[in-house]
Amino acid sequence: MTDNIAVWYAARATGLVALLLLTATMLWGMLGPPRTGQGASAGAERPARSPRFVVTLLHRNLSLLTLSFLGVHIGSSIIDTYAGIGWLDAVIPFGSTYRPMWLGFGAVAFDLLLAVLVTSLLRARISLRLWRGLHWFAYLCWPLALVHALGVGTDSRGGWPLVVTLLCCAAVAVAGLYRLSAPRSAT
16 A cells, blocks of 8 residues: 555545535535526525625635645645655646546646636736636536546545545536526526
8 A cells, every 4th residue: 555554544535525625615606696697687586695705705715625635635645655646747637657547637627726726816817707717617627526536546436435426426416407407587
């Protein structure tokens, strides 16, 4: 397995927690208040919801927590000498000698998350249209991270990690169907 079992467990645990947090971030983004052109028509009464700033802050904090766990996951995966994963393997897709395709999906997901993070930090300096367009990459991160977890995870093909992964899939599927079925205004 590895020389240091604690590092091996840290890499696996933080990867699974990062997937759960990324799923929660996706769900919160998908189920948050409708944007222009979605949801109730203009002027109609909306059901009582949290103020937009609360929704935005929770989404942002979930995203930052996801990135924090992802940083620990990547760091502990690199420190663990079993697979021989290097720092460049975390950002340059499909170049690793260890399961290059599966690790590459994780690297692409990480790169896209970094792009979303950087553009979110620059949001006040770029157009809202550009920011929203780039923010759609977040929706691509989740399936890539999921495929990465299923392909690289040594314990993801059975037991409770598989159940957790399947529950994440089900939650995103239900939220996606809910969001797509929401009535749209004529705007």
